[in-house]
Amino acid sequence: MARLDQVITNIVDVFMEYADDEGKKGQLNKEELKKVLEKEIQSPELKGNINADDVEEAMKLLDKNHDGEINFREFCRCVCDLAKCYYQKKKGKGCKKSKGKEQEDEED
Amino acid sequence: MARLDQVITNIVDVFMEYADDEGKKGQLNKEELKKVLEKEIQSPELKGNINADDVEEAMKLLDKNHDGEINFREFCRCVCDLAKCYYQKKKGKGCKKSKGKEQEDEED
Numbered sequence: 001m002a003r004l005d006q007v008i009t010n011i012v013d014v015f016m017e018y019a020d021d022e023g024k025k026g027q028l029n030k031e032e033l034k035k036v037l038e039k040e041i042q043s044p045e046l047k048g049n050i051n052a053d054d055v056e057e058a059m060k061l062l063d064k065n066h067d068g069e070i071n072f073r074e075f076c077r078c079v080c081d082l083a084k085c086y087y088q089k090k091k092g093k094g095c096k097k098s099k100g101k102e103q104e105d106e107e108d
Numbered sequence: 109m110a111r112l113d114q115v116i117t118n119i120v121d122v123f124m125e126y127a128d129d130e131g132k133k134g135q136l137n138k139e140e141l142k143k144v145l146e147k148e149i150q151s152p153e154l155k156g157n158i159n160a161d162d163v164e165e166a167m168k169l170l171d172k173n174h175d176g177e178i179n180f181r182e183f184c185r186c187v188c189d190l191a192k193c194y195y196q197k198k199k200g201k202g203c204k205k206s207k208g209k210e211q212e213d214e215e216d
Contacts, residue, residue: 002150003118004187009151010111011191012198026199042110043117072195076188079112080181083119087180090120091134 014040015075027069030059033078041082049085049095122148123183135177138167141186149190157193157203 001009018032019025028036034055041047062074070078085095109117126140127133136144142163149155166189170182178186193203 002148003122004144004148004190005151005154007115007118007122007187008149008154008191008194010115012195014111014115015195016198036112040110040112041116043113046113046116073188073192076191079115080184080188082112083116083184084181086116087120087123090124 011076011079012072015072019072019075024069027071028075029069030055033059033070033075045089046082046086049082119184119187120180123180127180127183132177135179136183137177138163141167141178141183153197154190154194157190 014036015028018036019028021032037050037055041050058078059068059070062070062078064074088095122144123136126144127136129140145158145163149158166186167176167178170178170186172182196203
């Protein structure tokens with residue numbers, strides 16, 4: 001399996017597994033998002049970027065209609081944010097924490 | 109290695125490998141993007157979503173400053189689009205082709 005195959009199938013498999021676990025199907029609630037981040041991220045280098053506060057903050061940023069749930073598109077955005085963070089680190093830059101849409105848009 | 113570790117490191121590794129290959133560092137030009145999609149996606153199920161025209165179209169959509177290059181953030185968006193497509197398929201829905209920002213925003 002090529003690397004992007006793996007990326008794409010893993011994102012989808014992880015989301016479906018946790019989103020359809022309990023609660024609303026096709027949506028992650030805060031507990032489910034927490035579980036995903038706890039269980040599916042193990043490398044200390046990546047783990048260092050996440051803590052419980054971030055889950056709260058991520059939910060607030062992502063959950064636009066305030067129903068306490070995030071959909072697949074929003075989950076992808078969350079994974080991308082972590083990837084951007086890791087990319088910045090690899091390039092020797094610090095990881096800027098996303099504070100909202102404006103910063104995301106102006107960021108390179 | 110947990111699944112999201114793999115997702116994040118693979119996205120970053122693939123991008124860095126191809127972006128820093130030749131041309132501008134830290135940016136993918138059209139040829140490089142084409143190479144990524146050709147070599148790093150092998151599953152017929154995913155491959156079916158991509159053709160040469162899509163690379164042209166993707167470049168146009170992603171390359172906002174018209175310099176023929178896409179950066180890491182834009183690459184992530186491209187991977188997310190493919191993941192969304194695969195997710196829709198898995199749920200038994202057809203894959204809507206993203207035509208631009210408006211559609212992406214209204215999509216669930």
